[in-house]
Amino acid sequence: MGTVAIRVEGLSKHYRLGAARVRHNTLRDHMMYRLKALTRGGEGRDDSESSFWALKDVSFDVQQGEVLGIVGHNGAGKSTLLKILSRITQPTRGTADIYGRVSSLLEVGTGFHSELSGRENIFLNAAMLGMRRHEVQKKFDEIVQFSGVEAFIDTPVKRYSSGMYVRLAFAVAAHLEPEILIVDEVLAVGDASFQQKCLGKMEEVSRSGRTVLIVSHNMTVIEGLCERAILLEKGHIAKIGKTQEIVESYADAIRSLSGTAIGARRDREGLGEMRLIRIELLDRDRHPVAAAMTGRDIIIRLYYRCAEGKQFRHCRVSISVNGRKGQDLFVLSTDIVDPRPLTLQGEGFIDFIVPELPLGGGAYFFQSYFESNGHAQDWIKNVAPFSVLDADYYGTGKICPPGWEANGVLIRYRWEAGMPQPGKSFLPLSR
Amino acid sequence: MSALGVNEDRAAILPHVRIRPVTGLLDLDLSSLWHYRELIYILVWRDVTVRYKQTLLGVAWAMFQPIATMLIFTAVFSVMGKIPSDGFPYPVFLYAGLLPWFYVSQALSRGGSSLVGEAPLISKVYFPRLILPLAATIAPLVDLVLAFVAFLGLMAWFDVLPTWRILLLPLFAGLAALITLSGGLWISALYVKYRDVGHILPMFIQLGMFVSPILYPVSKVPESWRAFYALNPVVSVVEGFRWALIPGFQVDFSMFLPSLGIVFVVLIGGLIYFRSMERTFADVI
Incomplete structure (x- = not known):
């Protein structure tokens, strides 16, 4: 030892929402809060409703x-x-x-x-x-x-x-x-x-x-x-x-967390005037599917809703895929593939169309991000699980080697074999 | 168990801190300020440096502001308003009052917003929070010194020769610093909780100029008001500055007592209030 x-x-750390979350940043707020507490029979009762142990x-x-x-x-x-x-x-x-x-x-x-x-x-x-x-x-x-x-x-x-x-x-x-x-x-x-x-x-x-x-x-x-x-x-x-x-x-x-409905998620960051409501997976014929398949086309559809009557300019919508250890594998972002300004309002959806999904079978996670005019609007880590079913990516009947499940991306490659010319050896080269 | 013995030795060498809920009122822990003295120095240095970075005139601004104010106020209040100055040249009389007033108003507004202005620091790094209002009180002393240099020029212009009393000037400057620190402690801690302070403070400072003898001599204040008037500690500072700087200037030192008492009470109360609020700064700010 x-x-x-x-x-x-x-x-232990206890936060009263009255002290930490619902800030009384003006004297008037504070007095109103005290008054309300009085009429409700003391601050004590109010506490139990609006406090938590961080x-x-x-x-x-x-x-x-x-x-x-x-x-x-x-x-x-x-x-x-x-x-x-x-x-x-x-x-x-x-x-x-x-x-x-x-x-x-x-x-x-x-x-x-x-x-x-x-x-x-x-x-x-x-x-x-x-x-x-x-x-x-x-x-x-x-x-x-x-x-x-x-x-x-x-x-x-x-x-x-x-x-x-x-x-x-x-x-x-x-x-x-x-x-x-x-x-x-x-x-x-x-x-x-x-x-x-x-x-x-x-x-x-x-x-x-x-x-x-x-x-x-x-x-x-x-x-x-x-x-x-x-x-x-x-x-x-x-x-x-x-x-x-x-x-x-x-x-x-x-x-288990990413299984909860997106609308009920509280662990989001950003201004929140524009929010993600749902993520849907569609196959190439635009039929909803529960899981993607290795090497097949997949459409990731993000449904959003904007604050009423507001128009959001210079938007950026992105979704990234994380592996089972939380590592970032890749990101799909509207502005990278199409630099034209994106303006969003009301409700709608954005489809990310990925041909020949380069992921092996396994459980991945999505991370979603909405931005307008450079301000983060809605950012949710581990927003939803993303299941991929193994399929034959390389056309050889083989799936990814053990330990690599949901732990990397697949890339297209090939290999060739060579030999030294007759009577010669590679050995001196390796010295 | 020799291993245990070694461990205990090692533990004894390392500084030990016990983190626990503190609720007491009288835990001033002023020794930690000494431990963090380098941070105080570097914050003061930062405030002074940043203030004059990327300005053409640089530190000359610290002289320009009181001089320009002195010229305009002299025109308005002396030439046009005929406000007396106890027989001394009004520009000298006024400037000797503006010197401490500029310091007090600046230190008070910077000290008052020192915590809210450094919110990211407070939520990300530990140091005795007292350092922030303290450094904000010290930094404007540099401007005071520069404005004082300009004052020497003004004295030469009006052929006013300083006497030995000028040596006591640091004493009154120290009093001004204590006053602003005691105010700064209260204001900065209240500001964290109530953002109303941001609206009240500038108004409070602006009015402060008129309830202190900057533009007019104390002799113009009606006798019956004097006792009440002397409760404002800035009165003592301004009178002290004039006494030290203007030869022949008369001061009723009995006026100093009530204000000294008030500064003392406000300072101690401020320290206690600040220390008790300090624990929640990071949660509330």
Whole structure:
């Protein structure tokens, strides 16, 4: 047994909707609320109707040097847990003992100021994350080099591309040297090569004996980094154990969640003036089907409804397909294949027509996204399951190799065999 | 169990923090401010830097604003309005009052909105929240110093020579900082909960100029109002500035006592209120 780095006991966080959700942002609202509470016989009764536990009786230990993953749906309490452990908000009940310096990265580039230069922001951001000035000075060159924005280090970050911005921000964070690192989904940003670099840095951090707590929706990241994980569901710990098992349970839980009617889904983000109502699968003759088939044409139909009397310009509708570990496989987006502006109003549907579906048999998930004028309107992760029945994609009677079910896409390819010329060998080449 | 012993040693070296619900009122924890002093410094530096980035005149604006105000107010209130200035040149008299007033109004409005203005920070990173109104109170002191340099020029123009009293100026500047900090604590914490503050604050500050002796001397305030008038702590600051800057300026120091008492009470109350509200900032903001 190692030493305990974090011991959480009976941690609970209670939100009164009166305090958190239905904000009394003006004095008048607050007085009206108090008045109503009085006439209804005290605030106490009102509470029970409009309160919830974001976290309830959560207990676990994290050993020093352990990398612990935290998974769960939106609203399962992951962020609340991280916020309590980072001391941003305090628990309603329970305790958490933390042994060691903590750095938490709940966001990339916390406190970045757009008017300041990259150099100035490094110092600012580092101070916010608890790094001492002399530490920053010592590591300054390393940070700049890691970020790859050397040439623009004295340019205000408002002139940076979003990629540069993220790289610089992560570079600062990557050079923190706390005993305990708390990370929330920061790897969801940046291009693929930079993500790879970040993952490498995270592995390095964990190998150096530091304790890491990481929240992610990407099961590949969790599997790659963590030995142990926690599955949170509605504020409780649903399961704690080996990452492999937790990832399986999470996938099961997604399956049951995405079975609920889309109209009843509360875990959506965006303005909500334009909403997805239903997803339908159709075959090439436009007959509704329950599942798609490998290699056959499929039409994914998204029914939407817009706020009455409103017209939405510059819309973007997209649907992406995730594999069983939550990894993104591909995205279908209206603007990519057809750059003409899309205007939506009232009700309607968008058909995405996919010829020869390149997915092997298995259970996939859809993620839907509506946008107008650059504003997210309706974004639902794991919005519905997407079943694909195995069929003969390659015309050989073979299906995809084991372990690849709902875990990648199929591509068309062929192979050829060759031989060295008589009397010669390839061997010297391979040296 | 040697292994256990080692573990305990290790645990003893590492800093230990216990996170638990805190409900007490008198848990001011001011020592954490010292621990985070570098953050205070860097926030002040950021406020000052950002304010004059991408401006042509840069820090000269900190001098231009009070000078322009002084010229226009002199024209309106002295030349046209014939407001007296206890026999001192009105521009000097006015500017000596505008100096602390610009600081107080700026620090109060920046300090008051310091929490709401940094909402993303508050919900994403931990640090003693007290740092925000504190840094917002300190940053405008830089403008005060610059405006003071311009004042030296004005004194030279009017042939007014400063006396030893000018050495006590930092004392009154410190009082001004305490006043704005105590106000800033209350206002910023209330602002998180009630967005009405955003409407009230600018009006409050604008009216504040007229209930403080900026444009007129205290001698114009009717005797019977004086006791009530002196409850405004800004009166003491303005009078203190004039006493320190203008040779021969008379001040009734007994007026300072009630306002000092008020500042003290408001400051302590503000600290307690702020600390008790601090726990819910991230949830409410």
